Every structure is written in C-alpha cells, then in structure tokens.
Amino acid sequence: MTYCVGLKTRKGLIFMSDTRTNAGLDNISTFSKMRTWSNPGERMIVLLSAGNLATTQAVASLLEEQxxxxVDTPSLMNTGSMFQTARLVGSVVQEVIRSTAPVGQTSDAFSASFILGGQIRGETTRLFYIYPEGNFIEASTDTPFFQIGEHKYGKPILVRAYDADMSFEEALKLLLVSFDSTLKSNLSVGLPLDMQIYAADSFKPGPRDRFDRNHPYFKEISDGWSDALKSAFTRLPSLTIDFGS
Amino acid sequence: MTYCVGLKTRKGLIFMSDTRTNAGLDNISTFSKMRTWSNPGERMIVLLSAGNLATTQAVASLLEEQxxxxVDTPSLMNTGSMFQTARLVGSVVQEVIRSTAPVGQTSDAFSASFILGGQIRGETTRLFYIYPEGNFIEASTDTPFFQIGEHKYGKPILVRAYDADMSFEEALKLLLVSFDSTLKSNLSVGLPLDMQIYAADSFKPGPRDRFDRNHPYFKEISDGWSDALKSAFTRLPSLTIDFGS
Known part of the structure; x- marks a missing residue:
C-alpha cells in the first residue's frame, strides 16, 4: 500500500507521501509517489499517487509526454483551470486502467488513486481526489484534506488537530504525526517521506524535504509524540472500578 | 463492521465491544457482541464477535444449546482447558459458515471472527483470536491484545500505551480512548460500548458496564482525550521552514 496526504490551509497546500511499494511482503522497493510541475509565476501542480505502480508510473509518463x-497538445502545463487539470489527469487514469485490464476482467488489480493540488493564475489554490474511474472530488472547508492508501491509522489526529489557520510549520508537524502513527502500525508504508509545500499565490514550488529515519526533526516528532501520547494518556482521569467483595 | 478488543494484563482480562450492526448504511441496529459464561469458582469465559450477524448469532445459539x-454434551462449560474451548468454538464457527455458504460459493459474506478469553481452574488466563476458518491464535506477552473488526483507527494508542502491569482502571481508560478514536472516524462502529472485566484467579465475572453517549466517564474521556491530544500536539516542537526569498 501507500500513505499520501494533501492538506489545504489558508496559507496554501502541503503534501506528504511515503515511498514504499511492495509486490508481496518480500519484494519491497522505494519509489517517490510525489510529482510536481510548475511554470513559475503562472502555475504549480502537485500529484500524489497510490495503487498499482505500473498504473501510476504510466499515468505520470503519459502526463510528462503530453x-x-x-503548447499545442493539451497538458498539465496549459490547462485553463485546476478543474480542467483534474479532468485531464482523470482521463489519463481511465485510459491507462482501461488499456491494462483485459476485456471482461476486473480492473481492481490495476487500480490507482491520486491527489492533485496546486494553483493556476486567476484561481485560488485547489485540491482534488481522483478516483481510479477517472472522476474526482474537490476539497472544501468542511473536508480540507484528502488521504489515499492506508488512511485509517493516521486519520484520528488529522481530524482532531487540523485548523484552517495553522502555519505550514504546524501543518508539517501534523502530517509527520499522522505518518508516524501509520508507519508504526503498517508494514506497507515506509520511510523516507517526501514533503512539498505550496504557498498560496506564489505560483512556484515551495520548500521540499525528504524525511528519513535519521532526519533529526522526524526523530524528534516520532519520539516526542510517543512520549506526549503516553503522558496525555496518563493524565486522563481514571474511573474507580468497584470489584465488590 | 464492528470494533472489539480483548486485552490481557497481569491483573487479568478486559474486553470491550461496540454494539452497532449494519446491513447497508440505512439499516443499523444495536446488538451486543459480548457473551459470557461462568461456573463461579471453576471457570469464566467471554466471547466477542465481529462479522455477519446471522453467523455470530448462530454460533452463540449453538454454543448455548450445547x-x-x-454435562454429557461437550460444551463451553465442561471443556478441560481454554485451548479445548477455543477448539470447540472454532469447530462451531466452521460448521455454521460451511452450512450457510452454498456449495462452490465464496463464504466471505458469511464470515465472522471471534475473540475468546477467560480462565479455567488449573490454568492461567488465556486469550484467543478465532478465525472464520475455525483455527485460532493465542495472545502472548509480545502480542497481549486482539482486535476484531475496524481495528486500524484504534491501534496506534493501544500499541503505545499498553503496559502489562497496568491496572484495570488504566486498561479501561486505554480501551475507551481506542474506541473513541474509532467512533470518531468510522460510522459502522457505534455506541453504546459493552465492557467486561475478568480478574485473574477469581473464576467469576468481574465488573461489567455499558458506556453510552451520556455516561459521565465516557464523556470525560472522549472530551478529555481530544483536548489532551491537541495540547500534546501543540507542545511538540516545530521545524523552522525556510521559504527563501
């Protein structure tokens, strides 16, 4: 599996993805699941992928070829809006999955999901979740983040600590905590983690970083969060249980 | 779905289960998923169930009929050990699923999993995870708890805060936090929660309680944990992000 999150705040967008791919438990590799395209001053686009590696690589390669x-070929670099960009990616996803799945057979094995985010001049920042079927939904103030892959372990902290006004520093901390919970519980999600920030209205790639086991801040968060959880847990009140006679 | 946990400490066993069953999103009901049998002074047995409600009810009914x-019929009340009890339950699970699934058809839809725990005089407390296939595994000091159903959301806190020496009060708090995280993230798990404690070497049912929305301690934990998480998160250090020029 995989774990990727795209999160939208008033400050902009922040993306994080793990890098583990596996075909069975004994065949694991490291591949980045984060791709960016930018035309500084005009647009900046980030794509995160989860699912069949052949499918996600084919989608990325086709987008690159376009x-x-x-300029005469419709591509990520000349769409008129982020909505049109999501449609373009969706149609490529459809095409790849349709061409891989033999006729009449289920396409589940070739399935893939994507998080697409960014900004094109004339619009605000936008964030989309693209389904294997090629259709998609857009993040709103009610649902300001999308997760793909192993989303369950890391969801409770996102739900509780997200705040639309949070700084990028706070958002990075939140993503690292969410990923750390997932890494500790699921073997199919693995370090290093890729991070990309996009500051609203900057129309250029923001800070990018890679967090591995030895990254001092990742270690600080990983150890610190375990300790913080344990001490928060200890401070919660206990119920007196009556064991009778 | 469902969420049930059986947890083993040095003090004994503690069990918790939700009560939501659903056939689709618009057909939900409340059923207890916790059953107990005891012969005070000699044995105490707890069974938690997840999966197809018809299967789990049939398994419980057959066990009750036995x-x-x-005394002449082999049953939960006269097995010689908890291992033999797990075999008995496993064989009933096999029988029910086999008789329900039409020949040649997959039995996934009728699937069910169980957590079985308790103590029979002459043995220590034991805890088992019984698969739909009827085979089972036993908890050890390395894996001191079992979860069935929607286990992912509530696992990170169990992994981090479990301690074999914890009191029943601490264990109850831990289970309520784990269930609260799951309830907040997944609609298929619902209140009220059933709790059963078994104190090692007591050979009788320990305290039992039901936690619903208005239970003062559940409210205290649910609200308190959200606040504690947020403040623990706030206190974690932030990385200074360099946005360049």
Whole structure:
C-alpha cells in the first residue's frame, strides 16, 4: 500500500507521501509517489499517487509526454483551470486502467488513486481526489484534506488537530504525526517521506524535504509524540472500578 | 463492521465491544457482541464477535444449546482447558459458515471472527483470536491484545500505551480512548460500548458496564482525550521552514 496526504490551509497546500511499494511482503522497493510541475509565476501542480505502480508510473509518463509535446497538445502545463487539470489527469487514469485490464476482467488489480493540488493564475489554490474511474472530488472547508492508501491509522489526529489557520510549520508537524502513527502500525508504508509545500499565490514550488529515519526533526516528532501520547494518556482521569467483595 | 478488543494484563482480562450492526448504511441496529459464561469458582469465559450477524448469532445459539444439553454434551462449560474451548468454538464457527455458504460459493459474506478469553481452574488466563476458518491464535506477552473488526483507527494508542502491569482502571481508560478514536472516524462502529472485566484467579465475572453517549466517564474521556491530544500536539516542537526569498 501507500500513505499520501494533501492538506489545504489558508496559507496554501502541503503534501506528504511515503515511498514504499511492495509486490508481496518480500519484494519491497522505494519509489517517490510525489510529482510536481510548475511554470513559475503562472502555475504549480502537485500529484500524489497510490495503487498499482505500473498504473501510476504510466499515468505520470503519459502526463510528462503530453507536456513535452509542447503548447499545442493539451497538458498539465496549459490547462485553463485546476478543474480542467483534474479532468485531464482523470482521463489519463481511465485510459491507462482501461488499456491494462483485459476485456471482461476486473480492473481492481490495476487500480490507482491520486491527489492533485496546486494553483493556476486567476484561481485560488485547489485540491482534488481522483478516483481510479477517472472522476474526482474537490476539497472544501468542511473536508480540507484528502488521504489515499492506508488512511485509517493516521486519520484520528488529522481530524482532531487540523485548523484552517495553522502555519505550514504546524501543518508539517501534523502530517509527520499522522505518518508516524501509520508507519508504526503498517508494514506497507515506509520511510523516507517526501514533503512539498505550496504557498498560496506564489505560483512556484515551495520548500521540499525528504524525511528519513535519521532526519533529526522526524526523530524528534516520532519520539516526542510517543512520549506526549503516553503522558496525555496518563493524565486522563481514571474511573474507580468497584470489584465488590 | 464492528470494533472489539480483548486485552490481557497481569491483573487479568478486559474486553470491550461496540454494539452497532449494519446491513447497508440505512439499516443499523444495536446488538451486543459480548457473551459470557461462568461456573463461579471453576471457570469464566467471554466471547466477542465481529462479522455477519446471522453467523455470530448462530454460533452463540449453538454454543448455548450445547450448554443446555447438560454435562454429557461437550460444551463451553465442561471443556478441560481454554485451548479445548477455543477448539470447540472454532469447530462451531466452521460448521455454521460451511452450512450457510452454498456449495462452490465464496463464504466471505458469511464470515465472522471471534475473540475468546477467560480462565479455567488449573490454568492461567488465556486469550484467543478465532478465525472464520475455525483455527485460532493465542495472545502472548509480545502480542497481549486482539482486535476484531475496524481495528486500524484504534491501534496506534493501544500499541503505545499498553503496559502489562497496568491496572484495570488504566486498561479501561486505554480501551475507551481506542474506541473513541474509532467512533470518531468510522460510522459502522457505534455506541453504546459493552465492557467486561475478568480478574485473574477469581473464576467469576468481574465488573461489567455499558458506556453510552451520556455516561459521565465516557464523556470525560472522549472530551478529555481530544483536548489532551491537541495540547500534546501543540507542545511538540516545530521545524523552522525556510521559504527563501
């Protein structure tokens, strides 16, 4: 599996993805699941992927080829809006999955999901969740983040600590805590973690970082959060249980 | 779905289960998933169930009928050990699922899992996870708890805060926190929660309680844990992010 999160705040967008891919438990590799495209001053686009690696790589390669074909070919670099960008990615996803799944057979094995976010001049920042079927939904103030892959372990802290006004520093901390909970519970999600920030209205890639086991801040968060959870837990009141006679 | 946990400490066993069953999102009901049998002074047995309600009810009914048939019929009340009890339950699970699934069809829809725990005089407390196939595994000091149903949301806190020496009060708090995280993230798990304690070497049912929305201690834990998480999160250090020029 995989774990990726795209999160939208008033300050902009922040993305994080793990890098583990596996075909069975004894065949694991490291692949980045984060891709970015930018035309500084005009647009900045981030794509996170989860699912069949052949499918996600084919989708990314086709998107890249479209870009390289220049301005006359519709591509990520010349769509008129983020909505049109999501449609473009969705149609490529459809095409790849349809061409891989043999006729009449289920396409589940070739399935993949994507988080697409960014900003094109003239619009605000936008964030989309693209389904394997190629259709998609957009984040709103009610649902300001999307997760793909192993989303369950890391969801409770996102639900509780997210705040639309949080700084990028706070948002990074939140994502690292959410990923740490997932890493500690599921073997199919693995370090290092890729992080990309996009500051609203900057129209250029923001800070990017990679967090591995030895990254001092990741270690600080991972150890600190375990201790903080334990001490928060200890401070919660206990119920007196009556054991009778 | 469902969420049930059986947890083993040096003090004994503690069990918790939710009560929501659903056939689709618009057909939900409340059923207890916790059953107990005891012969005070000699044995105390707890069974938690997750999965197809028809299967779990049939398994419980067959186990009950065996008990009612008296001492000559092998039943939960006259097995020689908890291992033999797990075998008995496993064989009933096999029988029910096999008889329900039409020949040649997958039995996934009729699937069910169980947590079985308790103590029979002459043994220590024991805790088992029984699979739909009827085979089972036993908890050890390395894996001192079992979860069935929607286990992912509530696992991180169990992994981090469990301690074999914890009191029943601490263990109850831990289970309520784990269930609260699950309740907040998944609609298929619902209040009220059933709790059963078994104090080692007591050979009788320990305290039992039901926690609903208005239970003062459940409210205290649910609200308190959200606040504690947020403040623990706030106190974690932030990384200074360099946005360049």
């Amino acid at each position: 870009v390289r074909q220049g | 008990v009612r048939q008296g």
